[in-house]
Amino acid sequence: MNRFVRQAAIACIACVALACVFSGCDPGPGGGSLPVYSFDQTESSRAGYRRTTITSAGTVFVHDFEEYSLQLADTDPKVVVGRTQFGNGKICAIEGQSPAAYLAADMGSEMPAYEVFRADRQPPFDWRHASFQKMRLTVPVGPAANKVTIDPAVIRDVVSTLSDGTPAPPFTVETPVGNGNVHSLLLWSEQLPGLVFSPAVYLDPAGQVYLAENLAAIQFKGANQSIRARWIPASAAFTEWSKTAD
Numbered sequence: 121m122n123r124f125v126r127q128a129a130i131a132c133i134a135c136v137a138l139a140c141v142f143s144g145c146d147p148g149p150g151g152g153s154l155p156v157y158s159f160d161q162t163e164s165s166r167a168g169y170r171r172t173t174i175t176s177a178g179t180v181f182v183h184d185f186e187e188y189s190l191q192l193a194d195t196d197p198k199v200v201v202g203r204t205q206f207g208n209g210k211i212c213a214i215e216g217q218s219p220a221a222y223l224a225a226d227m228g229s230e231m232p233a234y235e236v237f238r239a240d241r242q243p244p245f246d247w248r249h250a251s252f253q254k255m256r257l258t259v260p261v262g263p264a265a266n267k268v269t270i271d272p273a274v275i276r277d278v279v280s281t282l283s284d285g286t287p288a289p290p291f292t293v294e295t296p297v298g299n300g301n302v303h304s305l306l307l308w309s310e311q312l313p314g315l316v317f318s319p320a321v322y323l324d325p326a327g328q329v330y331l332a333e334n335l336a337a338i339q340f341k342g343a344n345q346s347i348r349a350r351w352i353p354a355s356a357a358f359t360e361w362s363k364t365a366d
Contacts, residue, residue, distance in 0.1 A: 155202040157181075157211050157225070168336035168348065174211065174225055174237055176202060181223050181237035186244035188334035190236040191306070191318045197224045197234060216313030236315060247317045248283045252307040257321065259303050263365040277358050278305060281331050282319055285352035288330065293322055293347040297340065301325065302347050320349060321362065329354040329362050 157174040164171040166185040174181050194215055201219050202211035210226045212234070213219040221242045224234040238244065252275045257267045269275065295301050301324065307317040322330040332349035339346040354362070 154200065154211075156205055157202050158205045166336075172235075172237075173240075174204070174223070180240045181225075182240050183225075183235050183237045185334070187236050187238055189247075189318050190245065190312075191304075191316045192224055192234055192236065193308070193314050193316050195234065196232070214314040217315065222315065245312055245315070245317065247307075247309075248279065250279075250309045250311050250317070252279070252309045252317070254308045256306045257303065257362060258306060259321075259323070259362070260299075262363075264362055267362075267365070269361075274358065274361055275307065277355055278307070278319070278331065281352055281354055281358070282333055285331070288351050288353055290348075291351065293349075293351075295345060295347065297343055297345045300345065302335075305331070321354075322347075322349075322351060323362065327359075329359040331358075 155176045157176045159172070159174055161170055161172045163169075164184050169185050169188065172183040192214060197212035197214060199213040199215075200210050201213050201223070203209060204211065204225070210232075212224045212226075214222050214224050214236070221239055223237045223239075225237055227233050227235045254268065254270050255275050255278065256269075257264055259265050259267070293300075293302055302320055302322050304318045305321050307319075309317065320332040320335055322332070324330065330351040331354050332351050335347055335349045337348045
């Protein structure tokens with residue numbers, strides 16, 4: 121399932137959580153003895169975002185502004201450590217991470233769709249000062265399709281733009297669902313094992329490229345989607361990199 125669709129689904133799932141959120145999932149043998157996590161969702165302190173929590177025995181894990189840009193390195197976690205309050209949905213450990221720091225919760229209904237939850241006592245991942253070893257552009261077609269780099273200069277350019285770049289005047293991207301112009305950059309860091317920092321990239325048909333730490337809101341309109349974010353114009357160097365095979 122597309123990452124942006126999963127993010128939008130969080131708000132939709134909250135509407136049905138009290139009835140049967142995470143329905144149709146089976147944690148497997150022994151699932152009934154696993155810790156049960158309750159689910160809640162409120163407005164984030166960041167305008168335009170939602171704060172989702174899962175809680176068990178007083179331990180709270182949160183998916184908020186900082187976690188919108190985190191993905192699992194392995195999208196199919198295997199180690200089930202808990203179940204949800206409704207429907208026996210899976211709460212999984214993340215390979216490389218302590219389950220006391222991060223967990224993956226299945227936010228899907230018919231298909232698994234895991235989101236990253238951080239223990240509320242765990243500091244958010246500080247991507248601004250992290251060292252990244254690899255980056256991939258998830259554009260599915262074209263000269264730069266799934267382009268990968270380990271060039272520190274290219275990676276630093278992206279991080280610097282996201283950290284210090286001047287945002288464009290606010291605008292909303294209207295794009296087809298599934299084959300639009302908004303994609304992800306995947307950045308791997310040894311400081312974040314099992315997880316990937318995943319900012320958004322918008323390839324404007326007019327030629328400009330924009331970056332965003334994460335997406336604030338997605339609304340679906342038939343076959344199209346409306347995406348809002350804090351878009352920052354990419355550098356000329358990265359714009360060229362994102363459009364070429366070399």
